[in-house]
Amino acid sequence: xxxxxxxxxxxxxxxxxxxxxxxxxxxxxxxxxxxxxxxxxxxxxxxxxxxxxxxxxxxxxxxxxxxxxxxxxxxxxxxxxxxxxxxxxxxxxxxxxxxxxxxxxxxxxxxxxxxxxxxxxxxxxxxxxxxxxxxxxxxxxxxxxxxxxxxxxxxxxxxxxxxxxxxxxxxxxxxxxxxxxxxxxxxxxxxxxxxxxxxxxxxxxxxxxxxxxxxxxxxxxxxxxxxxxxxxxxxxxxxxxxxxxxxxxxxxxxxxxxxxxxxxxxxxxxxxxxxxxxxxxxxxxxxxxxxxxxxxxxxxxxxxxxxxxxxxxxxxxxxxxxxxxxxxxxxxxxxxxxxxxxxxxxxxxxxxxxxxxxxxxxxxxxxxxxxxxxxxxxxxxxxxxxxxxxxxxxxxxxx
Numbered sequence: 001x002x003x004x005x006x007x008x009x010x011x012x013x014x015x016x017x018x019x020x021x022x023x024x025x026x027x028x029x030x031x032x033x034x035x036x037x038x039x040x041x042x043x044x045x046x047x048x049x050x051x052x053x054x055x056x057x058x059x060x061x062x063x064x065x066x067x068x069x070x071x072x073x074x075x076x077x078x079x080x081x082x083x084x085x086x087x088x089x090x091x092x093x094x095x096x097x098x099x100x101x102x103x104x105x106x107x108x109x110x111x112x113x114x115x116x117x118x119x120x121x122x123x124x125x126x127x128x129x130x131x132x133x134x135x136x137x138x139x140x141x142x143x144x145x146x147x148x149x150x151x152x153x154x155x156x157x158x159x160x161x162x163x164x165x166x167x168x169x170x171x172x173x174x175x176x177x178x179x180x181x182x183x184x185x186x187x188x189x190x191x192x193x194x195x196x197x198x199x200x201x202x203x204x205x206x207x208x209x210x211x212x213x214x215x216x217x218x219x220x221x222x223x224x225x226x227x228x229x230x231x232x233x234x235x236x237x238x239x240x241x242x243x244x245x246x247x248x249x250x251x252x253x254x255x256x257x258x259x260x261x262x263x264x265x266x267x268x269x270x271x272x273x274x275x276x277x278x279x280x281x282x283x284x285x286x287x288x289x290x291x292x293x294x295x296x297x298x299x300x301x302x303x304x305x306x307x308x309x310x311x312x313x314x315x316x317x318x319x320x321x322x323x324x325x326x327x328x329x330x331x332x333x334x335x336x337x338x339x340x341x342x343x344x345x346x347x348x349x350x351x352x353x354x355x356x357x358x359x360x361x362x363x364x365x366x367x368x369x370x371x372x373x374x375x376x377x378x379x380x381x382x383x384x385x386x387x388x389x390x391x392x393x394x395x396x397x398x399x
Contacts, residue, residue, distance in 0.1 A: 002029040003073045005300060008089050009034050009082020013046045015284065015296045020049070022297060028073070033065055035085050056085060062092075069093050074256075074303035078278050078296070080150040083108050086277065095256070103252045110147055110274055111181050117272065120251055124244060125272050126264075131182040133168040133175065136161070141185040143222070146171070146178045151281075152223040152359050157185060157215060174362075183273075188266040190273075192227070193241070194280050194295070195259045196302040197249055204302070205242070206283070206310050207291055208233060211262075214323070214359075217387060221323055223359045226383045227282065228318035229290040230376060241270050248272065258299045282319055282368075285347070289372060290317040316379040317372050319347070320386045321365040327357035328394040333367050339386045342378075345370040356394065366392060 005028045007016065019025050032047060035056040047053040054061040072093060077086035084105075091101045106112040114128040131137075131144070141159045144167055149155075154174055158164045168175050190213060194206040212226040219225070233241070245261060248254075260276035260283075284295045291311045298308040324330070330350055337344055348368035350356060357363035367390055373379035 001071055002027060004029050004031050004068060004071050005304075006068075006072050006075045006089070007032045007050070008075060008077040008086040009079055010036060010043060010046060011078040012284075013042070013049060015078065016046070016049045018294065019296060019300060022294075024297070025300070031065075031068065031072075033061075033085070033089055034082070036081065056089075065089070066092065074300055076258075076300055076303055078299075080108075080276055080278065083277050100253050104254075104277065107252045107254070107275055108277055110145060111179070113274065114181075116251075117248075120247065123269060123271075124248075126183040126186055128181050128183045131180050133165075133172075135164065135182070137164070137182065139184075143183040143185050144180055145183065146174050146180045148178055151364075152213075152221065153362050153364075154360060155222045156220075156360050157222065158182075186264050186266045186271060188264045191230075191233075191263045191265065192280055193245070193261045193263065194283055195245060195249070195261065196298060196308055197254045197257050197259060198302055198307070199256050199305055201249055201253075201255055203242070203246055203249055204308055204310060205245075206295065207287060207313055208238075209280075209283075209286065212383075217384075219323075219325065221359050223323055223365060224321060225387055226318060226320050227286065228376075228379050228383060229286060229313055229316055231313060232376065237265075244270055244272065248275065256303050256305070258302065285370065286317055286319060289370070290315055315372055315374055316376050317370065318379045318383040320369045320371070320383050320390070321348075322367045322387065322390045322392055323359045323365045324356040324363055324392055324394055325358060326394050326396060327361065327363075328355070328396040330354045330356050330366065331393040331395050332391075333393070334391045335367060335369060336386065336389050339371065339382050339389065342371050342373060342382045344386060 029051045031052045032050040033054045033056055054065050087104045090096045106116045114125045117124045141157055144156050144158050146154045190211040192209045192211055196204040207229045209227050210230040211224045214221040214223050214225040217225050258279050260280035262273040264271050279295055279299050287295045290313050293311055302308045333349055347370050350366040356366055371382050
């Protein structure tokens with residue numbers, strides 16, 4: 001039997017196809033362990049890519065996976081909705097201890113993570129508390145986030161008690177069954193950083209990504225409107241950032257994993273917003289274009305115990321996203337093919353008549369474009385111009 005690379009949960013089909021085409025992984029079989037309901041034909045297509053697909057809701061399939069324990073050489077997961085199963089699978093395969101399992105669960109929980117960080121230092125994360133309807137905060141603004149949702153869904157910046165009451169009123173179907181946290185709103189540039197952690201806990205950093213949220217561009221949403229690779233931090237700042245990340249990796253006993261950090265630079269320090277135990281969304285495309293390496297390949301190689309490297313930036317790449325500003329049916333998305341003589345690659349666009357809604361109301365972005373430039377100021381200015389030129393026309397729902 002061939003050694004196995006195990007994917008936990010659903011992932012992008014093109015990730016798996018690229019790995020299977022890579023001669024480095026020719027000696028391996030690919031197996032999937034999943035638990036989420038198959039709701040779309042694309043899920044079936046994805047599962048057919050594997051030599052085995054095991055449903056963890058079935059006793060027999062769980063036993064089959066356990067029997068493969070010694071043949072499985074790497075375990076990976078790329079989607080936030082599957083991380084709980086990923087942690088459980090690592091534990092069942094005896095890859096992590098009971099204490100590591102508990103720490104991993106805290107790491108991916110927006111509330112428990114920040115509480116745990118307070119045991120290390122009071123300055124590593126924004127002040128956070130669990131809130132519910134009728135909550136009386138001491139100050140504003142706040143960032144309200146329901147637990148258990150990925151990305152920026154149902155996340156809002158709240159500036160007054162009236163806005164807070166409206167938030168709980170309009171999202172009652174969510175907040176009545178899901179806890180919410182309130183974070184202090186911090187001013188400063190936002191970043192994301194993907195980090196490979198090897199079996200010994202040693203870290204290797206991917207290129208730093210600067211994130212510009214939609215609210216900085218005049219939109220009432222917190223999703224990442226612009227993400228671009230950057231060298232804007234000084235060597236001293238990168239050293240401070242590395243110290244914080246390595247402290248978190250050691251405290252949570254992370255090993256053989258890729259971590260996705262969301263951070264904000266507030267005055268002279270970095271605050272950690274949250275951490276994901278997976279490769280960050282859109283990073284495969286971003287890194288392949290800017291540094292010419294495969295993020296998913298490095299992720300798996302690192303989990304196999306093979307040392308990985310990340311080449312320096314060869315060019316600057318940006319992803320520009322736009323969501324709906326109100327609920328309704330999509331009439332049209334107008335978008336340029338060039339911006340300031342720079343070509344725009346359209347990576348995602350919703351079709352006409354699709355029902356859409358803002359991200360803070362549970363929707364998703366409806367447009368994504370990619371641009372490349374040789375200089376960082378150029379990619380930033382082109383990104384801002386493209387975001388402003390993309391127009392999402394909505395036919396509002398009748399009241």
